[in-house]
Amino acid sequence: MAAKTLSGRAHRYGKNVDTDVIIPGKYCSIVDPVELGKHALEGLDPEFSSNVKPGDLIVAETNFGCGSSREVAPIAIKGAGVSGVIAKSFARIFYRNALNIGLPIFESAQAVDDIASGDEIEVEPSSGTIRNKTRGKEYQAAAFPPFMQSLIDAGGLQAYVEQRLAQRAAGAKT
Amino acid sequence: MGMTLTEKILARHAGADRVVPGEIINAKVDLVLANELSAAVAIAAFRNLKGAEKVFDHSKIALVEDHFVPANNAQSAKLAQLMKEFAAEQQIENFFDVGRGGIEHVVLPEEGLVAPGELIVGGDSHTCTYGAFGAFATGMGSTDVAAAFALGEVWLKVPASIKMVYDGKPGPMVYAKDIMLKTVGTLGIDGATYRAIEYHGSTVDELSITGRITMANMAIEAGAKNGIFHADEKTIAYVKERTDRPFIVERADSDAQYERVIEIDVAALEPQIAFPHLPDNVHPISDVKEDVPVDQVFIGSCTNGYIEDLRIVAQILDGKRIASSLRVIVNPGSQKVYMQAADEGILKTLVAAGCAVNTPGCGACFGGHMGTLGDGERCISTTNRNYVGRMGSPKAEIYLASPATCAASAIAGKITDPRTLTLVTA
Numbered sequence: 001m002a003a004k005t006l007s008g009r010a011h012r013y014g015k016n017v018d019t020d021v022i023i024p025g026k027y028c029s030i031v032d033p034v035e036l037g038k039h040a041l042e043g044l045d046p047e048f049s050s051n052v053k054p055g056d057l058i059v060a061e062t063n064f065g066c067g068s069s070r071e072v073a074p075i076a077i078k079g080a081g082v083s084g085v086i087a088k089s090f091a092r093i094f095y096r097n098a099l100n101i102g103l104p105i106f107e108s109a110q111a112v113d114d115i116a117s118g119d120e121i122e123v124e125p126s127s128g129t130i131r132n133k134t135r136g137k138e139y140q141a142a143a144f145p146p147f148m149q150s151l152i153d154a155g156g157l158q159a160y161v162e163q164r165l166a167q168r169a170a171g172a173k174t
Numbered sequence: 175m176g177m178t179l180t181e182k183i184l185a186r187h188a189g190a191d192r193v194v195p196g197e198i199i200n201a202k203v204d205l206v207l208a209n210e211l212s213a214a215v216a217i218a219a220f221r222n223l224k225g226a227e228k229v230f231d232h233s234k235i236a237l238v239e240d241h242f243v244p245a246n247n248a249q250s251a252k253l254a255q256l257m258k259e260f261a262a263e264q265q266i267e268n269f270f271d272v273g274r275g276g277i278e279h280v281v282l283p284e285e286g287l288v289a290p291g292e293l294i295v296g297g298d299s300h301t302c303t304y305g306a307f308g309a310f311a312t313g314m315g316s317t318d319v320a321a322a323f324a325l326g327e328v329w330l331k332v333p334a335s336i337k338m339v340y341d342g343k344p345g346p347m348v349y350a351k352d353i354m355l356k357t358v359g360t361l362g363i364d365g366a367t368y369r370a371i372e373y374h375g376s377t378v379d380e381l382s383i384t385g386r387i388t389m390a391n392m393a394i395e396a397g398a399k400n401g402i403f404h405a406d407e408k409t410i411a412y413v414k415e416r417t418d419r420p421f422i423v424e425r426a427d428s429d430a431q432y433e434r435v436i437e438i439d440v441a442a443l444e445p446q447i448a449f450p451h452l453p454d455n456v457h458p459i460s461d462v463k464e465d466v467p468v469d470q471v472f473i474g475s476c477t478n479g480y481i482e483d484l485r486i487v488a489q490i491l492d493g494k495r496i497a498s499s500l501r502v503i504v505n506p507g508s509q510k511v512y513m514q515a516a517d518e519g520i521l522k523t524l525v526a527a528g529c530a531v532n533t534p535g536c537g538a539c540f541g542g543h544m545g546t547l548g549d550g551e552r553c554i555s556t557t558n559r560n561y562v563g564r565m566g567s568p569k570a571e572i573y574l575a576s577p578a579t580c581a582a583s584a585i586a587g588k589i590t591d592p593r594t595l596t597l598v599t600a
Contacts, residue, residue: 016363016364016452018559018561018562020540020541020559020561020562020563020564021561021562021563021568024541024563024568025241025540025541025542025564026541026542026543026546026566028211028241028540028542029211029242029247029249029250029252029253030249031214031215031218031253042563042568043561043562043563043568044562044568046568062364063363063364063367063397066363066364066397067299067559067561068298068299068540068559069212069297069298069299069301069313069314069315070211070212070315071212071215071315071316071317072211072215089364089367091364091367091397092367092368092397092399093299093313093314093315096314096315096318097315097316097317097318100315100317100318101315101317145198145331147198147329147331151329157317157318157321158219158222158223158317160321161223161226161320161321161324161325162223162224162225162226164325165223165224165225165226165324165325166224166225169225
């Protein structure tokens, strides 16, 4: 599956960017992704939603998305127009949620160390190649574990669940 | 080679003789939980699933209204309506409306919905609380919850386990919360990411069920997938009082493999406190050298909203008044805790001391409503997270501590070592 190249400027943050700063609790009853996006990262960078342009990427240190299980955290980031997140590592629940809702995420410590805010970044989602166009450097994101890759290839969790339901329905008929 | 407690439970639910860390399994779930925030998104995802009309088993789903309760605006009221309609449509009997439940993690054990050896997933990161009962329990997002609604199973990566061993008798005014804050401080905020924490040692054997709940609850604060205790006579008695459902008590093998073993000498611990703005920024209370005045004291949450916690607070506040410079907000964890607190005279003691007692819910803890902090305000809280903006303004500060430390601070108007108090004895 040749996914579209992600391209935009980097918004660089530190470690432990938690879900409370990604989308504060008071906004968690909002359902519309674009509306959520207006408050993305509000607790950390109140200027983010006015600065972000469609396609931009968030680049952060370790443990991105720690804290609550709120799925509105990756939804808000995506709703703000962000095309992907590059971090040294992700918190467990955020990692699953991002993949489940279709927010591309990449792990590369080297890329994170080299990227500054405002750098022009390109990412090939299918290969995990990260290019820092501002600095003329290229990096390789860690490959997804085989199971995760098969889930992504199958079209995500929804498609995977539908397949299993269809198998069960077929099994029940025979 | 043997298996850890987590591996044993996962293997059984995957229909396998054994599992090893790193392995991906499909595991059957015994209970799926959601609150009105995670349920609303999960229900939408469920409705999008082709071939999913009915949930896998309506008796194995629990829906609890607890985050924005009572609803703070029409928008959150709508989420509650969605969940209520879904519960009716799918005949989910374990639906807990406002006034009938309380905080999900307080309610489920009370209702006998959690038992040793079970596998529980929930649309809330503190679902790990049920590890207190010897269950495997972990938090997930709404799409995963929708998948579990439909299939009755989840995919999981088997976590390696970290063995935490606690020995020694806690000193005066040192509680499970202090032990767990020390644990999070020791492991670090991502020190247990993708790992299980298995709690061992003579100290935890002596802990009450509530103490174990407090400790399992905060496993996620070190990034853990789950935190788990071995069920013992206390656990079995607690569960059997509430359900006649059969359950299987698992034990870790003596030759189980642990990624790390960490020992904590509890006898040497003083009360602990997490400074702003991370739950692993933990210090002994003696590190508080200067006056740190507070504006709000919060008592409650899925960490410390239990009757034992309220008893400690009431004992400290009995016959006293809270400092005039601050407010104290108390949220009993559930309707049952609320009723028990009424029966024991605790509510009267708290109100007489000047506390505001709210209806059970999560509101203040996650900055939803009913106790939101303003710019520049400082709060000492019995909750589990102190991230920037967690309880309201990103310009507020949150300190995490035990109910005793919070109550002592309420009297003094500043962060106070509860060991310095002179208690009124009956």
